[in-house]
Amino acid sequence: MRTTTRELVEKMKRGERLALAKLMTLVENREAETAEVMSAIHGIGSASIIGITGPPGAGKSTLLDALTEKLRGLGRKVGIVAVDPSSPFSGGAVLGDRIRMQKHFLDEDVFIRSLSARGSVGGLARASRDVARLLEASGKDVVIVETVGVGQSELDIMRLADTVAVVLVPEAGDTVQAMKAGLLEIADIFVVNKADRDGSAKIKTELEQMLHLRPPDGWDIPVLMTVATDAKGIDELVEAFDRHADYLRSSGSGARRGAAGRRSEFLAVLRDEIGRRIEGALTDERLGGLLDRVQKGDVDPYGAALELVGDRALLEHILAQPGEG
């Protein structure tokens, strides 16, 4: 790790916002020092990481706003990561959301970061997780990760959270859709927002019936009713988050901090680091020769990859590269 990066980490730990923002950019861009930064901040801080997901139009942003206000009222420091892996077709109104959150911009104890898909979706999920951890290390008590829409990408991103709230609205078919979309498997809390609308009692009943079919696992998934625009039901929501955090602590079943999570994270980082070294070695004359043949079409890409993996001396040479910046 370069001295400047080490300094950034120290400054971030002391609460400097600019240093935090710079480190976020570093991990978002998956720069060479990402793993070293993440290793350096490992175990620092202790935040509840909350995921909020649900279909477009469910009022997630208004809910996030009301929730932030409530948490600040309780004196908790809040970090927000707004992730948009989807296209505008799915109905996100990102600009509007940002404007709505502006009242928190002057609050030193709220830090908001937007992330969108630049490269691969897998990269976005890893960047989101790392940005959330930076917020934790910077001293936030609660880190909220919000996604626009509900696709496979959003499900991937939600894996980083300790507690996931799935937000639905009282509209026909939403329950069935939620099941199909795999939301039932990831929800720790269901929120029926816009609960002043027709059909809210019906969707609550449907969800509860659906939840009764699950095998019991120590945590009863609550179905809460909110009207985010009037801040109704927000107290109960914060209480449910706290109860779930208690449950994770007492049962030791916090998935993010569990053995399985650490294992898959280790493997993902390992793949990333090795990939980075390979890309860093692209100009190496020995690999360059093979790459040249691939680019000219003289060897097929699969055959060439197998050839390289089978050439231990070359492979070892590549992995000794520092990785590209």
Next chain:
Amino acid sequence: MRTTTRELVEKMKRGERLALAKLMTLVENREAETAEVMSAIHGIGSASIIGITGPPGAGKSTLLDALTEKLRGLGRKVGIVAVDPSSPFSGGAVLGDRIRMQKHFLDEDVFIRSLSARGSVGGLARASRDVARLLEASGKDVVIVETVGVGQSELDIMRLADTVAVVLVPEAGDTVQAMKAGLLEIADIFVVNKADRDGSAKIKTELEQMLHLRPPDGWDIPVLMTVATDAKGIDELVEAFDRHADYLRSSGSGARRGAAGRRSEFLAVLRDEIGRRIEGALTDERLGGLLDRVQKGDVDPYGAALELVGDRALLEHILAQPGEG
């Protein structure tokens, strides 16, 4: 490659549908022999690989149906890969689509395969590309890859195609949305479907104006009008696909077969193969020790990955593993 897999490849090349289906399952599951199978079929066959994408509700499936009918009428063999990386919230009607395509089920020269996200989105894009190539190797003249919805995942998948058709409908805002969603960058052909509806002339004009702002690159992106339910405009669409294929051949700018495409494919396969070997080595006692410490939380996942990548002897030992089945 095991003898049975080699036999499957031979049978597939002779046109046996069951062998083709088995190989598709193998690559879809990213089994250990995937790279060897893909290397073995490299360069076999010569199909136009067409991508069809666009927002939910644009009538892509009906268009696909009409297109298949037309291509079969011209005596061309057709492979179809229907990819669904998104959740039902984005509006796909996969079951309905499959039923609609049933009339082609008895046609020996049409092969339809559905793929959905099981693991990562990146894995789905690679599986889609490999399934399309298996269809090419099995002797199809045209392989059509259709996605439900338009997110980052769909854009990733569309990179496999020689020619991409973006399907829109005459509805307010679609043009602007298409721009934002990055569809303008990937479209080789625009299709305004349901062109008997109000507003179709307007969206055609908007698209054409937008396209005029692009720097010229040798291919004028046409904006075609179709009414897929009545098979209107399908002849012109097939003609546009053929013109684009001619353009790719004469200009040598076929992205899929280009140097850049081969390079990124080589790197992706290399990362996959190395990752596979690492996962295969998980039970190795030396790596097992490190993994154990990660799972217990004694070392952080990032630090452990850096430690492993820095330990050349261990890394070399791991990479000598055959990879997991």
